[in-house]
Amino acid sequence: EADIYQTPRYLVIGTGKKITLECSQTMGHDKMYWYQQDPGMELHLIHYSYGVNSTEKGDLSSESTVSRIRTEHFPLTLESARPSHTSQYLCASSEWGVTGELFFGEGSRLTVL
Amino acid sequence: AQTVTQSQPEMSVQEAETVTLSCTYDTSENNYYLFWYKQPPSRQMILVIRQEAYKQQNATENRFSVNFQKAAKSFSLKISDSQLGDTAMYFCAFMKLVGNTDKLIFGTGTRLQVFP
Structure with missing residues (x-):
């Protein structure tokens, strides 16, 4: 199993709430990514980071934001x-x-009511 | 823009049999990587196999092998001696060799069910 952890695994919230999805890895990797995956659909890259204080938007436009203050987070x-x-x-x-081998977390499934 | 197409939303196979999952892609690039990733139910996605486009020899990893047809832009995955633990979503992915970012483009996936 890869040493990358996401919390929460499941979240149900109401419209208008602020939420933060956590991601931490203990492998010392410089590069990190967020993908969005809808049921039966492909994964779309929404954010990535080369390292501390580096963040870039991915191919799919997203209203979310990310930060990279520590390598592992x-x-x-x-x-x-x-x-x-x-x-x-x-x-x-x-x-x-550049290897293309990504190590994934188990995912955070978000439902907004 | 690159696209990856998996035309089989669902497949099933009996344990110990062989199954082939299809993938086609579209690109004008000459140098790139292709991948098959496996996502078991409620578990982490993991890399199954990788193919460099400049290599003519098809990649093999134990029971998993690919049939890479560069001219046809086809990249199928063959699973031999299927096991119950092979039940998962399988995603084909493409990555061009530009810059230092592993930006993968994924297909929509094929759900594989292995029956006893």
Whole structure:
């Protein structure tokens, strides 16, 4: 099992609430990613980071924001959740260099009522 | 833009049999990687197998092998001697070799059920 952890695993909240999805890895990886995955659909990259104080937007536009203050931590925040944000969010990390091997967390399934 | 297509939403196979999952992709790049990732129910997604486009030899990892047809832009996964633990979603993914970011483009996945 990869050493990358996401909390919470499941979250049901009301519209307008602020939420933060946590992601931590203990592998010392510089690169980290957030993917959004809807049921029966492909994964879409929404944010990534090369290292501390580096964040970039991915291919899919998202209203969420991320921060990378520590190497091991890459939280995702939604300031005001809406039903359209209902989805599964997967965090991943990879080593320096380009290999394509991503190590994924178990995911956070968000439902906004 | 690159796209990855998995035309089989669901597949099933009996234990010990062989199954092949299909994947096609579209790109104008010449140098890239292709991957198959496995996502078991309620568990972490993991890399199954990787193929570099410049290599003609098909990649193999134990019971998993690929049939890479670069001209046809086809990348199928063959699972031999299927086991119950192979039950999972399987995602085909593409990555072009640009920069230092592992930005993967995923297909929609194939749900594989292995029956006893």
